[in-house]
Every structure is written in C-alpha cells, then in structure tokens.
Amino acid sequence: MPPCANYATMFVGAQLAPERRQLDLDWAENAGDETAAHEFEVPTDDAFDGYVGIQAFDVGEYGHDILINGDPMSGFDIPPNDGWQYWVDTFGDAVELVAGTNDLRIVRAGESDDAFAVGTVTVHWKEPEAP
Template sequence: MRANYATMYVGTQLAPATRELDLDWATNVGDATDPQEFDVPTDDATDGYVGIQAFDVGEYGHDVLINGDPMSGFDIPPNEGWQYWVDTFGDAVSLTAGTNDLVITRDTDTDDAFAIGTVTVHWKEPPDSRD
C-alpha cells in the first residue's frame, strides 16, 4: 500500500448571521460549506483520515461529511484561535474511485461561529492504482 491525499482550501466561516466573525479571508456560508470535491484513483482506498485547519471553534457537535455520510464521533473539538485537527474515518464513511466530496456542517443548536482554512483527506491505496 502507498499513501495518497487531496488538499482543498475551503476559506470559509460557518456562523449564524447574528454572530459572524470579522475575517477578511473567510466568507460566511451559514451552516454548511459548499461541497469540496476531490478525486480518488481507486475503489480500494483504506485507512482514511481528515486533517482540518480550523479557527476559533467554540463547541462540540459540528460534523464532517464524506460523500454525504457523517464521520463518527466529534469531528472538530473546541479550541481558541487556530488548530489542526485530525480525525479518522472509522467505519462511518468510505471513499470511491472518481469524484468524492467533503462538507463541513455547523451544529445549529449552538451559536458557534468558526472558520475553516485548508482540509486534507488522506488514504492508503494499492501501488498500481494510478497505472
């Protein structure tokens, strides 16, 4: 097996309209990011995980969805300022050959406002998957 990954710059904030962060680099998208598409060259992707660059997360309960399926557990923990958080797929989600997508959603039961910078999706694949 070999490692592979896809990196996406999200550059948005998730916030209720009444509590937007004052960030000139992050447009408020409300409760969910636009789908971030990335390509996977194999149906045999395993051991997936996501690395998320997040700013000023105040609450638990926000979700990361891969191909519409939420990852298990808490996906982005609270932290003041910047953090880089890594979470594994577990059995909750899987990747497929071709285009996949990632969406981050805000827990609407809170008034939390936070921003997402860069997200990287990692996986292992057979060495001949790009041939």
C-alpha cells in the same frame, strides 16, 4: 506489494456562523450552517485507512460535522479550541471513499450559537500500490 499513501488538499476558506454572530475575517466567506461541496478525486475503489486533517479557527463547541460523500464521520470531528488548531480525525467505519469524484462538506451544529472558520482540509487515504 505494500500500500501507498495518497491525499487531496482543499482550501475551504469559510466561516460557519449564525447571522447574528459572524466573525470579522477577510479571508473566509460566510457559509452559514454548511459549506459548499469541495470535490476531490480518488483513483481507486480500494481506498482504506482514511482520515481528515482540518485547519480550524476559534471553534467554541463540540457537535460540528465533517461529511464525506454526504456521510458524517464518527467521533468529535472538530473539537473546541481558542484560535487556530489542526485536528486529525479518522474515518472509521462511518464513511467510504469511491473511485472518481468524492466530496467534503463542513456542517455547523444547527442548534449552536458557535461561530468558527475553516482554512485548509486534507483528506488522506491508503491504496494498493500500482503494479
């Protein structure tokens, strides 16, 4: 049987910024350098071909990370862009989903002076079709 697609969508609603450079956004809570864990459920241990779609605002520098279950994704997780962007990045071999509860965090590059915000994040994966 062919695999089926599945996903989990989370509203992060956070700005990541140093104290001296916070953004004036009424919809985003200040998270400092790292968001809280956002949990999502995966119904199988056989998830594959995962990727993340992230809605980000005013990212100024490379180097910020998306962590899945504590592991950073590979590549440029959130590239710079003025204003809003929607960016997609694949898991590659860097992270793995597990059956049950998984979590996602966004981490600002600590040495950066960058201030940006994250709206909605969607984690996508494929799984074997149920018999």
